[in-house]
Amino acid sequence: MEKKGLKVLFLSADTGGGHRASAESLAKQFLKYFPGTDYDLVDVWTPTGVYPYRTLVPSYKHLSAHPRRWKALYYISNTRIYEQMTNIHSTLTCKEKIRKHLESYDPDVVISVHPTMTYLPEKIVRQIGEKRGKKIPFFTVVTDFGSGHCTWFQGMVDRMYVASDRIKTLAKRRGAKLSDDDLVMSGLPIRDEFAIHAKNMNGRTTEHGKNYRRDMKASIGLDPEKKMILLMGGGEGVGSLGEIAENLYYELRRKGVDASICVVCGRNEQLREDIKTKNWDKMYEERKERRSKSGSLKKLKNILKRKSPNMKEISSGTRDGDVTVLGLGFVSNMADFMVAADVLVSKAGPGTIAEAASLGLPVMITSFLPGQEAGNVDIVLDGGFGAFQKNPIKIASILSDWLTNDSLIDEMSKKSEAAGNPNAAADIVKDIGKITLEIMNEKS
Ligand code: UDP
Numbered sequence: 001m002e003k004k005g006l007k008v009l010f011l012s013a014d015t016g017g018g019h020r021a022s023a024e025s026l027a028k029q030f031l032k033y034f035p036g037t038d039y040d041l042v043d044v045w046t047p048t049g050v051y052p053y054r055t056l057v058p059s060y061k062h063l064s065a066h067p068r069r070w071k072a073l074y075y076i077s078n079t080r081i082y083e084q085m086t087n088i089h090s091t092l093t094c095k096e097k098i099r100k101h102l103e104s105y106d107p108d109v110v111i112s113v114h115p116t117m118t119y120l121p122e123k124i125v126r127q128i129g130e131k132r133g134k135k136i137p138f139f140t141v142v143t144d145f146g147s148g149h150c151t152w153f154q155g156m157v158d159r160m161y162v163a164s165d166r167i168k169t170l171a172k173r174r175g176a177k178l179s180d181d182d183l184v185m186s187g188l189p190i191r192d193e194f195a196i197h198a199k200n201m202n203g204r205t206t207e208h209g210k211n212y213r214r215d216m217k218a219s220i221g222l223d224p225e226k227k228m229i230l231l232m233g234g235g236e237g238v239g240s241l242g243e244i245a246e247n248l249y250y251e252l253r254r255k256g257v258d259a260s261i262c263v264v265c266g267r268n269e270q271l272r273e274d275i276k277t278k279n280w281d282k283m284y285e286e287r288k289e290r291r292s293k294s295g296s297l298k299k300l301k302n303i304l305k306r307k308s309p310n311m312k313e314i315s316s317g318t319r320d321g322d323v324t325v326l327g328l329g330f331v332s333n334m335a336d337f338m339v340a341a342d343v344l345v346s347k348a349g350p351g352t353i354a355e356a357a358s359l360g361l362p363v364m365i366t367s368f369l370p371g372q373e374a375g376n377v378d379i380v381l382d383g384g385f386g387a388f389q390k391n392p393i394k395i396a397s398i399l400s401d402w403l404t405n406d407s408l409i410d411e412m413s414k415k416s417e418a419a420g421n422p423n424a425a426a427d428i429v430k431d432i433g434k435i436t437l438e439i440m441n442e443k444s
Pocket of ligand 1: 018331334
């Protein structure tokens with residue numbers, strides 16, 4: 001089969017960082033496997049100017065910071081009746097505007113990586129193709145991991161790519177009009193750097209993998225002898241990151257664990273500033289003093305000793321751990337940080353979890369968006385590569401136990417690797433490219 005560049009149109013919007021990241025990872029693979037590929041990324045709703053569709057991006061930003069409101073909207077909208085009403089309303093108010101917009105492109109293939117851009121765009125693309133006397137194949141790549149909104153599964157798409165058996169089952173239950181062959185379990189497309197590191201590392205728990213990770217720690221300016229905890233709250237740096245970092249610092253230092261805590265603050269400048277200016281040493285001494293005065297230290301030691309017999313060895317250490325906390329802005333080399341990390345602490349973002357799993361990184365989930373991200377927590381728990389905990393004190397206690405138990409970390413790492421697919425983007429692109437070229441060759 002002749003390999004050549006394709007004209008690819010991605011449909012997506014900046015609701016969170018994951019959709020764009022997936023589209024970009026796919027685009028990169030098109031350039032690799034189909035050199036000369038030309039691609040665009042289009043948000044179909046914002047340019048319509050029609051309310052409420054034009055507010056998709058700012059509304060998401062607002063709602064993701066207000067989980068209760070998000071939960072209400074998610075559950076109301078994740079129903080057949082709401083889906084049908086929205087389809088009718090958006091067709092009446094937006095169809096012509098979207099058609100005109102999409103007609104200015106002349107794609108060989110359209111790929112939706114956004115749940116709101118399946119039903120109407122697919123219909124429009126089909127009609128544009130008919131008008132031009134060609135078939136323009138339309139694919140959906142579901143960028144959710146464990147749960148997905150019903151709107152993902154609409155439209156007469158040519159093929160749909162999903163990241164887990166849970167989503168595959170959900171797609172069928174929600175009435176996706178696809179044969180088993182066209183509902184493909186591919187994994188979630190993530191950036192190429194993850195695939196490159198996964199290949200070079202050759203397994204996180206191997207001797208080579210361990211050396212590879214030490215070298216990575218050094219190359220990003222961290223002490224290779226220290227454990228590294230990567231703390232994330234999405235692109236906006238949301239969640240109790242400051243509180244978690246503080247408890248973690250205290251607990252690791254108290255238990256004699258040498259560690260670097262890297263806090264990804266994203267666009268949360270205030271948090272970064274707080275981390276930079278905080279007197280961590282003073283906080284530690286004051287807290288230690290308070291605890292010993294109240295006697296709670298003794299009580300806690302007894303409880304922890306009962307729960308974890310190894311604690312005696314750890315807590316009776318004669319020296320404090322050497323712990324540093326680093327506040328980072330938006331990290332562009334996330335794969336490097338995930339290679340270097342010993343554990344990831346994050347909200348349940350699908351992209352972030354898929355990236356961690358691609359590199360065999362154990363995960364502590366600290367929050368999730370109701371509905372949309374709830375299934376991602378199950379992916380981690382069922383896969384045995386992490387835990388879910390909201391309370392910053394308990395998070396710190398569990399993590400310090402993990403980090404003083406190498407065999408437990410290794411076991412979770414292997415399970416994490418088993419849940420990830422670093423090559424998902426390449427697999428999806430090769431498949432889409434092959435089908436598209438076949439359709440184009442049929443025509444010529
Ligand atoms: N991310 C990044 N640098 C940062 C923060 C986040 O590259 O400083 C990336 C992260 O690696 C992931 C994406 O942003 O690829 C977040 O996607 P996810 O699906 O986890 O969550 P969303 O933001 O879409 O809710």
